[in-house]
Amino acid sequence: MTIEIYALSVLRRGPVHGYELKRRVQRPSIAAVNNNSLYPALRRLEQSGAVTKTVELQEGRPARNVYALTPRGRELLTELVSTLPPDLASDDEEFLLRVSFFDELAVPARRAVLRARQDVVEAALAQVRSLLADADPARSWRRRAQEQLVERLEQELLWIEALRGEAEQP
Structure with a gap:
């Protein structure tokens, strides 16, 4: 559950793409955040309506996913930390x-x-x-x-x- 809390906490400051989100999630534990934990958590949050994902096209580079917090995401963050x-x-x-x-x-x-x-x-x-x-x-x-x-x-x-x-x- 920690990865969801960290991700929601970062997203409440504004939309961010996956790589930047991974960089901003600073865990106090020794275990670093990796794609195998972050992206499944983001999918779960998106499916629950806590996060939206939009595709941002970039000229000459691969498209990237930008994640944003929804009102449900703010509620969920409060529920999780409470x-x-x-x-x-x-x-x-x-x-x-x-x-x-x-x-x-x-x-x-x-x-x-x-x-x-x-x-x-x-x-x-x-x-x-x-x-x-x-x-x-x-x-x-x-x-x-x-x-x-x-x-x-x-x-x-x-x-x-x-x-x-x-x-x-x-």
Whole structure:
């Protein structure tokens, strides 16, 4: 879902051709945007009425597709960033992408996104703590890795709590 959010976000600044759209989509993850992810997403968005595509002819060069956001696309962008489905809540990029839109979201939507992520982090923390409790003392490297994960998860919960306080501000 991230690629759709990124594409819609770029298109709300105005129409753009596919190559330029790909260039403007700056993902914070390591994975670069590629044609195999971008163009199928654009087709899905076009089929849903969120995006229109027009062909722009160029003299001496191949025609290029220009994409534009529709009113439905603006609505869809708001819907996508206002929710964090449980199956996506464990994905760091999905979560952080929505947090990056908090300036544009109402307080209840912010709360819902934070709650969804908190639930996932708390479940993961409980699982790792359970593994630690049953850990074989002879496997010190595994224990160190699990302790590191506990520390990261606890830090994220603290961060979510801090965000929650800030997210209450309209």
